[in-house]
Amino acid sequence: MTDLVDNFKGEFKRYKQRNPVPNFSDVIDIEQSLSKVSLFTLKVQDHPAVKGLKPVDQWKAYTLDSCPGFLIILNPFEDGGQRYWIEECIKTYPLAPNITNIDSQLSSVDQHDVWQYSKANHSKDITSKDSLMMKLRWVTLGYHYDWDNKKYYTDKHSEFPVDLSTLCKYIASVLGYPSYAPEAAIVNYYHMDSTLAGHTDHSELDHDAPLISISFGQDAIFLIGGLTKETKPEAIMLHSGDICIMSEQSRLVYHAVPRIMKAEMNRIEKCILTCNKCNGTCSEKTNSVQDKKSCDKVIDKRICNKEKEQSCDKHAVFGLFDRPSDSAEISRELSIDEQLFCDYLNCTRINVNVRQVLKPNERFPEHQNVFSCSVESKKIKLDTN
Numbered sequence: 001m002t003d004l005v006d007n008f009k010g011e012f013k014r015y016k017q018r019n020p021v022p023n024f025s026d027v028i029d030i031e032q033s034l035s036k037v038s039l040f041t042l043k044v045q046d047h048p049a050v051k052g053l054k055p056v057d058q059w060k061a062y063t064l065d066s067c068p069g070f071l072i073i074l075n076p077f078e079d080g081g082q083r084y085w086i087e088e089c090i091k092t093y094p095l096a097p098n099i100t101n102i103d104s105q106l107s108s109v110d111q112h113d114v115w116q117y118s119k120a121n122h123s124k125d126i127t128s129k130d131s132l133m134m135k136l137r138w139v140t141l142g143y144h145y146d147w148d149n150k151k152y153y154t155d156k157h158s159e160f161p162v163d164l165s166t167l168c169k170y171i172a173s174v175l176g177y178p179s180y181a182p183e184a185a186i187v188n189y190y191h192m193d194s195t196l197a198g199h200t201d202h203s204e205l206d207h208d209a210p211l212i213s214i215s216f217g218q219d220a221i222f223l224i225g226g227l228t229k230e231t232k233p234e235a236i237m238l239h240s241g242d243i244c245i246m247s248e249q250s251r252l253v254y255h256a257v258p259r260i261m262k263a264e265m266n267r268i269e270k271c272i273l274t275c276n277k278c279n280g281t282c283s284e285k286t287n288s289v290q291d292k293k294s295c296d297k298v299i300d301k302r303i304c305n306k307e308k309e310q311s312c313d314k315h316a317v318f319g320l321f322d323r324p325s326d327s328a329e330i331s332r333e334l335s336i337d338e339q340l341f342c343d344y345l346n347c348t349r350i351n352v353n354v355r356q357v358l359k360p361n362e363r364f365p366e367h368q369n370v371f372s373c374s375v376e377s378k379k380i381k382l383d384t385n
Helices: 007-016 083-092 114-121 162-174 265-272 328-345 371-384
Strands: 037-039 060-064 067-074 138-142 184-191 196-199 211-217 219-224 234-238 243-246 255-261 348-355
Touching: 007 196, 007 219, 007 255, 067 234, 083 114, 083 162, 083 211, 083 265, 083 328, 083 348, 162 211, 162 348, 184 255, 211 265, 219 348, 265 328
Parallel strands: none
Antiparallel strands: 037 060, 060 067, 067 243, 138 184, 184 348, 196 255, 211 243, 211 348, 219 234, 219 255
16 A cells, blocks of 8 residues: 655645745735635624624634635624633643643642742743743643543543633624534644744544634734645635634544744734723723724733722623722732833733543543553552562
8 A cells, every 4th residue: 555645744844944934925825815715604693792702703614615614703702802711821721630731840839820839939030931830831621631542541631721711602602503512622822933843633532513713812824734644735824813613524623833933013912902991991002992993902810999989891701800909009010010011911812722632422432431540550659569
């Protein structure tokens, strides 16, 4: 049998190379051109507006002509609506019991709060190579993917974030998957020199449910090919807020990220802009906006004062924004925190990849019920030798 030609690897190397800089003219940027894509009709009916997202009838979704089942929803978040999710990825998701790539390097209790520890120890440059935030590359949520065995296990599990589950169920229902169950996620943290090699996501037991992948921060070139590496992949530019769906025939195809690209500054500003008060007028920067319903910035959950200000309902994403009491100390801390937040996002792309692991009413096979037992068995063997 003749070996299949690997046409995927060549494209990956082409877009990855730094010197000389490759020609990006073949990269599909749907915001600039609709060649090679077709408009996808969404399930607009019976989907009430969700805070932080544009109404569904304003979403723009496209299929890739060469890859049936692969969809891209162009940033459906309101201006500022990504801020909450970026903060969750940076501050909340890396906390235990979620698992990260740097858990084994954390020698003290303080270090397990990666953001706070990095902020305290690298207050002038959180993007230093010694910062834990720059060493953080992935976090697993829900069923924790075992990288060594490439499997999920019943007992290797923590509660899946309720807010992220709500968001993904909503997205899935708009696409025609009303019974979608988010059960596992991998949050990837890319820096400007990061890549992700070609691979397929096949460890889940349910391949009928789609993968939902949400981009935040810097741009990325995304390669998507076929069921084998013989298929030459298409290159697609992903921007902050874009959502990719791998479903049907595209669910098990090869894909990769060969390059992170610098995003336009105004695009990043729209992701993370905050306002101290959303009571009709947002801020001096948007003082032409007088209608509360048109307010285009998200309330920062750390700086709003319950007693002095009224919450902007549109910006309290899923009702999760709280307002601590005001003080000079908090204001001082926030100004530092805000700068570090922006510095980090200025050199980082965050990708939240959510998947359903099991079919409805399905259980793991017996050999995937005993991850912790297998580890304990190995310990017993070592102790008896």
